[in-house]
Amino acid sequence: MLIKNALPLVVWLALGIIGSGCGAGGLAAVREQASLDMQCPEASLEVAAANPSGADNPTDSGLYYAEGCQKLRRYTVGCNIFGYCPEPQGVDALDLVQRQAGFDLQCEPAAIAIQRLNVDTFGATGCGRQASYVLLCAGSCRVVQNTQTQ
Numbered sequence: 001m002l003i004k005n006a007l008p009l010v011v012w013l014a015l016g017i018i019g020s021g022c023g024a025g026g027l028a029a030v031r032e033q034a035s036l037d038m039q040c041p042e043a044s045l046e047v048a049a050a051n052p053s054g055a056d057n058p059t060d061s062g063l064y065y066a067e068g069c070q071k072l073r074r075y076t077v078g079c080n081i082f083g084y085c086p087e088p089q090g091v092d093a094l095d096l097v098q099r100q101a102g103f104d105l106q107c108e109p110a111a112i113a114i115q116r117l118n119v120d121t122f123g124a125t126g127c128g129r130q131a132s133y134v135l136l137c138a139g140s141c142r143v144v145q146n147t148q149t150q
Contacts, residue, residue, distance in 0.1 A: 023084035026060050026077045033088040034066035034073055044068045050119045061085065065093070065116070072116065074135065091141045097122045097133050100143040105129040121146060 023029065027047055035042045045068035049060065061079045065072065072094040079085035094114055102109035107127035115123040120135040132146040 040069035
């Protein structure tokens, strides 16, 4: 009788695990979403976790950067214990920094070269001037100048 009653429990447990979504993790979820957002083939994208320790665990939740096809996006993703990571949220980091730098450097945004210096810090150069910027994200993202314009 115990075996007979345990069988439905095993079936429900298996369905629960399958229904919770087994996935490939944060890295794969961000790569797929970035390909759509950036209109760039997945093979052309470089996606990496942006944690200060430098350890890339592809199943982790957290902060990622996707770069390719002359675009750069910052993503946050949350994953369950099975590596299922629904709906990575991204922002066009390159556009945000270029627009702010264009104003600060008194230069057309398209004429500004952006270089990622570390996790959320960027260097901007254009029209004979340069400055560094920090991308601050809490809900939404904004760019703040980190140095005086030189």
